Amino acid sequence: MTTILASFRIALRALLANKMRSSLTLLGIIIGVGAVIAMISVGSGAKKRIEEQIASMGSNLLVVMSGSATSGGIRFGAGTVPTLTVEDAKAIASEIPGIKYVAPSYYGIAQVVFGNQNWSTVIYGSTPEIFEIREWGLIKGRSLTQQDIDGATKVCILGKTVAENLFGGLDPVGQIVRIKKIPFAVIGVLSPKGQSTWGQDQDDVIFVPLTTAQKRLFGMQFPGMVRSISVQTTDPEVMKIVEEQINGLLRQRHRIPQGQDNDFTVRNLTEVASRAEESAKVMSLLLGAIASISLIVGGIGIMNIMLVSVTERTREIGIRMAVGAKGKDILLQFLIESLMLSLMGGILGIAIGVVGTLILVHFTQWPILISLKAILLAFLFSGSVGVFFGFYPARKASLLNPIDALRYE
Template sequence: MIATMLAEAWGALVANRLRSALTMLGMIIGVAAVILMLAIGGGVQKQVSDSISGLGSNLLIVTAGSGRQGGIFGGAGTNVSLRLEDADAIARLDKVVAAAPSTQIPSQVVAGPANWATTVTGSVPAYFIVNEWTAGSGRAFSDREERAGARVAVIGQTVADKLFGANDPIGQMIRVKGVSFTVIGVMDKRGQGFGGQDRDDVVIVPLTTALRVLQGNQVRRSIRTISVSVASADALDSVTDDINTLLRRTHRLRPDEQDDFQVANLTAITDTLSSTTAAISLLLAAIGSISLVVGGIGIMDIMLVSVTERTREIGIRMAIGASRAAIRLQFLLEALMLSLIGCGIGVALGAGLSMLAGKATGFETPVSMFAVSIAFAVSASIGIFFGWWPATRAAKLSPIGALRS
């Protein structure tokens, strides 16, 4: 019986192709908008999470300067407030695995006829441990080389490609501010970071060397950043408090004075950004779902017109024995079919637009099965809800009155 009714419902829709297509348009646009918004939101959320987690797990970043002077993603403040002694003190705190002081120097790097503008980072061997970064070829520099101020460098894959192309960089010479360094390692490729920053576009040299020969006229023992690896995620908050207390004491800040440093909890930043992105995605999806309601109203209007046009057909069906429940089910199936077909087309359109958005933005925009399932469930509910009144109206027609019409 149901199969027969489905075939009849399909026949009724095909008989009025243009009207059926226009009726489904609202559902198509609504579903496509919801799928697209959720895919983009999920892609952005994954990009943010991957970018920040790629910096290292259980990581705190201490930067010089107050919050009004700069930030972890906007660059450190101009006030040079961190010193090597701060990093040593932080490393001795309970539940701190390692602390890696570093300074960043924008520089032009030259290798033979090639040159490339990049950031030279001066740090210690713990930098590679804290950031969970290993050398893809060659090696990182040692504690002995760092203490001796050796003129060696480890480069990212982007710098290797720009300066040496297909040639092996290991053992080659590069010059930074006129100072020659021997390349001893090329780091594993890491890809883009937060905000599209290329994490492979970097040169890493021993911190002692950077402070002595590259820092210029700045205070020699001053540093920009301290990366802190914590024993566990549960200890991040307590270690953050310990660092704040320690630095305020060692920097001799009065109770009414503002911090001259910042401590960023990357896990907290990830959670905040992910929650914000998810909220925005849901808001945009909710706005897109308005089209679904409009589509449902369109289905109801068309089904009411269909009931009026097919009054005589309804009378004949009742005259030959069709029950009111069967009449109601027939029109409900037609409304449900309209909404589900529109949903299917909308999902396909949304998935296609998501792929185009992914290619345009450069990050993944996956369409989850959960979103597709929700789309079909909501569409089915809309079809039944907005199709109920026309179906009930058809079922309540008088057989004699319907035949006379």
């Protein structure tokens, strides 16, 4: 066997001898590897984005909505008829195990005015627990307290979008805004959360104490009325059980006879989100698969060129065999040649894939992750493509009969 170094030199010379052909062959691999890298990066970026959105929604989250109104056989959707109360929320918190936080909420849309600026947004009345459930911090000021709830104080916390629209560059904390003409002191500004899984701007919101929303802003059709109750369980495993128990408890409290529909709906938001995550995973797999096909096509290109090369260099093979090259020397020579082609293509493809991904990031603002794993994978994959598709031509060369190869014209 020749030394590996000598084999590499021989392979390099052979590739340089046919620059045009080598570079066109390279192109196949470059495109393949580049596509794999870019697609995996886009896919993992999409997955990451959904994960962020799930985290922004709050994990292990169940939302109990008021029941749907039915009028003349037409059902109006969850939340249209208020059926839930603060007492329901308290009962859920005290009677069902496995629950971390419960936050009853009452919300409506109202116009907010500051100076000569106005903005219509969701006014969300809730308890301090809502910020724990949604894992939502403040960038300025303070949060709601139990005193705010008890006293139905006229304070509010602005979402980032609202703060920007009403105050521009000004510091909102300590200022007075008017919601439905009632003056509210701004006590804090929430950190930005961005879009929800379904594309809603989560920062376009104002939080006020639940009691304030009930008594001062929107009024109540019955005492303690809320529109929804957010429930966070201690861990994801108990969500199914907690969901069932909430169903049972509320049916009992609302005195719903057997066989009749619930006047409320329990939604498992985590489930919805994980379904979105699932589809992102499928998408990135699909993208990766399509990109891999182009890599395989590139590999077939290598095989094609190597076969041509073996035929063209039959005499050279004969000369080498005549001076003592063994079958495995010839095999190694051609294998290294195709391996070099594919690895060079791999390296260039990685560079192009990374640059392409960065360009994509620049124009789409997607969070695209260039993972080291994807790069390594693409490199190894291109190497194996080289060995796999180079083996047949190399073996064909190594099995040539010396005298036939020498006589080949």
